[in-house]
Amino acid sequence: MSKTKEITTTQVTIVGGGLAGLASSIRLARKGIEVILVEKNTYPFHKVCGEYISNEALGYVKSLGVNPFDFGAVSLDRFWLTSPSGNKLELDLPLGGFGISRYTLDYELSKVAKKEGVKIWERTFVKEIQKNNELLMINDKLNEKTNNENTFLIKTSKGNIKSQIVIGSYGKRSNLDNKLQRNFSNKNFPYIGVKYHIKTDLIPSNVIALHNFWRGYCGISRIEDDKFCFCYLSHKDNLTDFKKVENIEKQLFTENPFLSKILKEAEFLYEKPEIINQISFSPKKLIEDDILMCGDSAGMITPLCGNGMAMALHSSKILSDLLLLYFENQINFNNLKSNYQKSWNKQFQLRLKAGRTVQHFFGGRTSSEFLVNTFKHVPAVARKVVSLTHGKEF
Numbered sequence: 001m002s003k004t005k006e007i008t009t010t011q012v013t014i015v016g017g018g019l020a021g022l023a024s025s026i027r028l029a030r031k032g033i034e035v036i037l038v039e040k041n042t043y044p045f046h047k048v049c050g051e052y053i054s055n056e057a058l059g060y061v062k063s064l065g066v067n068p069f070d071f072g073a074v075s076l077d078r079f080w081l082t083s084p085s086g087n088k089l090e091l092d093l094p095l096g097g098f099g100i101s102r103y104t105l106d107y108e109l110s111k112v113a114k115k116e117g118v119k120i121w122e123r124t125f126v127k128e129i130q131k132n133n134e135l136l137m138i139n140d141k142l143n144e145k146t147n148n149e150n151t152f153l154i155k156t157s158k159g160n161i162k163s164q165i166v167i168g169s170y171g172k173r174s175n176l177d178n179k180l181q182r183n184f185s186n187k188n189f190p191y192i193g194v195k196y197h198i199k200t201d202l203i204p205s206n207v208i209a210l211h212n213f214w215r216g217y218c219g220i221s222r223i224e225d226d227k228f229c230f231c232y233l234s235h236k237d238n239l240t241d242f243k244k245v246e247n248i249e250k251q252l253f254t255e256n257p258f259l260s261k262i263l264k265e266a267e268f269l270y271e272k273p274e275i276i277n278q279i280s281f282s283p284k285k286l287i288e289d290d291i292l293m294c295g296d297s298a299g300m301i302t303p304l305c306g307n308g309m310a311m312a313l314h315s316s317k318i319l320s321d322l323l324l325l326y327f328e329n330q331i332n333f334n335n336l337k338s339n340y341q342k343s344w345n346k347q348f349q350l351r352l353k354a355g356r357t358v359q360h361f362f363g364g365r366t367s368s369e370f371l372v373n374t375f376k377h378v379p380a381v382a383r384k385v386v387s388l389t390h391g392k393e394f
């Protein structure tokens with residue numbers, strides 16, 4: 001039998017090894033649960049992300065076995081917001097956060113996961129997930145194995161996996177959304193994301209700056225090794241109009257004096273940026289065909305909130321706590337699903353909604369000007385918006 005025809009059996013399969021997947025895998029493996037994590041890339045690798053993590057996640061990341069400050073993370077506690085005309089607001093961030101690249105953070109977490117016994121299938125692509133695959137069921141019956149809840153067959157580029165539980169932590173957008181016919185997967189995906197690492201002395205090391213340009217905004221903040229992450233979200237119409245990301249930068253960034261100066265004076269460290277397209281912030285279903293979604297696969301907050309990573313980590317904590325109860329036979333699968341849905345809604349539903357609402361004010365010349373002025377004159381409004389889009393330490 002060729003290797004690709006073999007079926008590997010496990011208790012939990014995690015599809016996607018970003019923060020949600022890695023954190024879940026570590027917590028489950030620590031309690032002796034068999035986990036396979038499938039990731040299409042090989043660690044370490046770069047990812048489009050602003051790389052500012054809200055401090056609400058710091059204690060949890062440390063509890064997983066990675067102290068970001070041991071790997072050069074930088075504290076960030078001040079916020080700058082500018083409109084395309086250069087109107088600027090400055091604000092202290094009450095809880096603050098830290099800056100570290102995904103290249104480093106995901107890599108360090110993957111090392112911990114491997115040490116804890118997680119089997120990581122790197123450079124492996126999940127093609128399809130089938131629940132109660134007929135052949136598996138027949139096979140189980142022949143071998144007199146009882147199947148009290150579900151069995152999943154996960155088809156990957158390196159072979160098939162049979163699993164009792166599947167966590168979908170494959171991020172904002174994947175081939176799997178179409179395969180699972182998720183309700184948002186035929187909707188419009190209006191945004192693209194672009195990331196560079198740069199060196200600059202134009203931004204203080206404790207500042208996260210958010211600069212608006214026409215139909216987009218760019219976040220800049222410090223990460224390890226004296227570098228800054230320079231990451232922007234743009235409406236795809238900019239790409240239609242200007243054809244290439246370099247042209248968007250040349251044509252639209254020059255309007256905002258802060259972005260213009262950075263573009264001229266900073267040292268850009270990649271030859272080419274990391275780019276992702278087809279980003280959408282539409283609501284998603286948390287549980288699809290009994291696959292437990294986690295992180296961005298469950299719902300993605302607009303990046304201007306700087307809170308997607310903390311939410312991905314928080315959802316992994318909620319889900320893995322429930323899965324531990326499930327494997328200790330304290331709750332059944334139906335209880336697990338309903339408790340997960342309840343806790344997730346309580347923690348994140350309002351935040352996602354607030355993020356979507358605030359996003360409307362960004363990227364427009366008049367609307368972002370209005371937002372900066374309102375925040376400047378009534379700082380209580382700015383503080384309220386920050387608190388609505390953030391959670392508490394977990």
Ligand SMILES: Cc1cc2nc3c(=O)[nH]c(=O)nc-3n(C[C@H](O)[C@H](O)[C@H](O)COP(=O)(O)OP(=O)(O)OC[C@H]3O[C@@H](n4cnc5c(N)ncnc54)[C@H](O)[C@@H]3O)c2cc1C
Nearest residue numbers: 016018019020040050051052126170171193295296308309
């Ligand atoms: C432009 C932009 C800027 C952002 N800035 C910030 C910020 O500053 N702060 C913040 O907190 N959040 C930010 N976010 C959001 C943040 O990046 C996400 O919320 C976070 O990465 C979610 O983590 P995750 O684990 O759910 O998904 P991801 O980190 O995306 O991980 C998913 C993984 O699944 C893998 N995968 C996908 N499909 C398959 C498949 N079929 N088979 C195998 N593997 C697969 C991918 O390779 C990936 O590694 C930003 C997002 C964007 C778009």
